[in-house]
């Protein structure tokens with residue numbers, strides 16, 4: 001099939017590559033000229049494991065192209081994906097202006113067109129946006145003096161995890177398709193057929209059985225995305241609240257998580273205590289759901305508590321430092337890992353930013369080493385207040401404490417005896433419970449985990 005993907009960020013680019021490997025002819029469109037120029041040179045503007053390789057291969061097959069001309073891309077496509085950003089507004093609501101602009105522009109391009117097409121919302125959008133997109137396409141066509149084009153809107157929410165986005169796109173736990181038109185759902189099923197049968201590059205063909213397909217109405221599919229993220233956030237805040245209790249009671253939260261996680265009704269995933277959730281999705285999606293519920297006269301108490309617990313976890317890291325360094329003024333604190341999770345370059349809503357801001361407010365000097373950003377030739381503006389270090393060793397030099405903010409795998413291999421020799425004081429707060437506390441204690445460190453007591 002001929003497919004257009006509008007918005008080539010984390011979701012759009014990965015989806016475009018995946019669709020091309022499924023055998024479709026794909027055009028990626030973006031209005032960020034710098035990003036577009038990079039893509040046209042065959043370079044990925046974002047970091048995701050394996051993405052550059054699969055992008056190069058997809059372009060090489062001749063099935064993936066990029067350009068800025070929405071008209072040409074939309075006019076030649078039977079399926080038009082919208083994958084633009086929906087960042088949070090100050091009110092907490094989702095900013096859907098980019099989605100609306102694309103829907104209107106698609107309507108204008110399709111004015112007078114009589115070929116049936118699908119417009120597929122991959123962006124995470126508030127419940128009801130699918131209907132609005134349908135109206136906006138009609139309005140776009142009306143402004144050009146034409147009747148509504150034969151377009152059907154489908155909701156196809158994305159569940160990929162940054163850091164393993166390609167694997168997740170090739171091997172999703174499920175594909176959710178929402179539309180009020182059964183024929184549109186059938187076309188989408190045909191589009192995804194190679195993936196559903198696990199017969200495309202990147203698919204785990206040893207997995208028994210097809211990928212589950214969930215077909216719903218438009219609103220339910222939109223709701224599934226918010227429900228999934230709200231539930232994941234709830235699991236993390238739940239375990240973090242228990243971790244605070246473990247800190248006080250001398251229990252070990254990782255053992256507690258293992259103990260409850262083996263219960264199939266609970267599951268072990270997303271039960272790792274730590275600094276809490278961040279990134280471009282969970283915070284904004286939970287706050288958008290809160291906003292939607294409040295605007296319908298509901299009082300979403302659980303979601304409010306989930307959000308409040310998460311904020312506490314970031315402050316807790318600073319309190320843990322203050323147990324040993326009551327006056328942080330004049331101290332140097334090193335942050336290990338700055339992206340919101342490992343194996344990504346994404347700094348949106350990264351806990352490191354809040355933690356650094358609080359430490360600086362208390363008069364500390366903050367240095368940082370990030371396995372991705374410290375190896376680039378520029379230090380991003382978002383990290384401006386954090387002094388860049390080129391290695392963990394350079395970070396440790398002159399530090400009164402180190403804080404593990406992101407659990408990059410390479411931190412497990414650090415030589416803590418050598419790091420300790422560079423530090424003013426051997427203090428580590430393991431904000432992700434990824435280090436061996438006993439080994440650190442043996443190396444002379446004062447080690448604090450999250451909900452784990454020093455051995």
Ligand SMILES: NC(=O)c1ccc[n+]([C@@H]2O[C@H](COP(=O)([O-])OP(=O)(O)OC[C@H]3O[C@@H](n4cnc5c(N)ncnc54)[C@H](O)[C@@H]3O)[C@@H](O)[C@H]2O)c1
Nearest residue numbers: 007008009010011030031032083084085086098123124158
């Ligand atoms: N990042 C994730 O892990 C993830 C996972 C699931 C769902 N989502 C959802 O997917 C959507 C996209 O997220 P993302 O992280 O890829 O965002 P992003 O900011 O990385 O990418 C959005 C892209 O859209 C482009 N864009 C904006 N307006 C445009 C327009 N009018 N025309 C063409 N291009 C335009 C931007 O230039 C940008 O490249 C969001 O709704 C997000 O909530 C994201």
